[in-house]
Amino acid sequence: MRIRAKTQRLWLVVGAMVALGGAGALAFSTLGDKATYFYAPSDLAGIPAPTSAIRLGGMVEKGSLVRNGQTVTFVVTDNARTLPVTYTGILPDLFREGQGVIAEGKIDPASGMFTAETILAKHDEKYMPPEVTGAMRKTEGRVS
CATH class of the missing domain: 2.40.50.140 (Nucleic acid-binding proteins)
Structure with a gap:
């Protein structure tokens, strides 16, 4: 069974958003520890x-x-x-x-x-x- 191109793009965008959200959360938690x-x-x-x-x-x-x-x-x-x-x-x-x-x-x-x-x-x-x-x-x- 073949996945349609639109569905593949949707999953790619969702995966990228999850990865960016995780990277942002990690950056903010690290900055919060260093804040004065x-x-x-x-x-x-x-x-x-x-x-x-x-x-x-x-x-x-x-x-x-x-x-x-x-x-x-x-x-x-x-x-x-x-x-x-x-x-x-x-x-x-x-x-x-x-x-x-x-x-x-x-x-x-x-x-x-x-x-x-x-x-x-x-x-x-x-x-x-x-x-x-x-x-x-x-x-x-x-x-x-």
């Missing part, structure tokens, strides 16, 4: 500490920077709440108090300290990462 979510200190208040890596953004609070060799501690604020951060490594040249920062890392649930693996600083006087700007605007009306 952005939070401001106010976003983390009152929720359990995320167990995966996150990005913490805000301003480096003036007077909070303490250097101890390669280890640096400072406080990130969004003008409503604060979160202490520790980082071991070389800081970007533009990192300083009163400037915008994004720190990538994890929160220690026991101490509440954010341990950063990467520090990103703004690159000029007028630029602030969009995530930080949005978080700061969101909390302007809040009080600590």
Whole structure:
């Protein structure tokens, strides 16, 4: 018995769609595992500490920077709440108090300290990462 050409094409198209759908699902699941979510200190208040890596953004609070060799501690604020951060490594040249920062890392649930693996600083006087700007605007009306 011979399969008609239209039926063969239909099965070919269905097979291609299934293969593309499977490849897309695999790609999205892999990307989801590598995603790093952005939070401001106010976003983390009152929720359990995320167990995966996150990005913490805000301003480096003036007077909070303490250097101890390669280890640096400072406080990130969004003008409503604060979160202490520790980082071991070389800081970007533009990192300083009163400037915008994004720190990538994890929160220690026991101490509440954010341990950063990467520090990103703004690159000029007028630029602030969009995530930080949005978080700061969101909390302007809040009080600590």
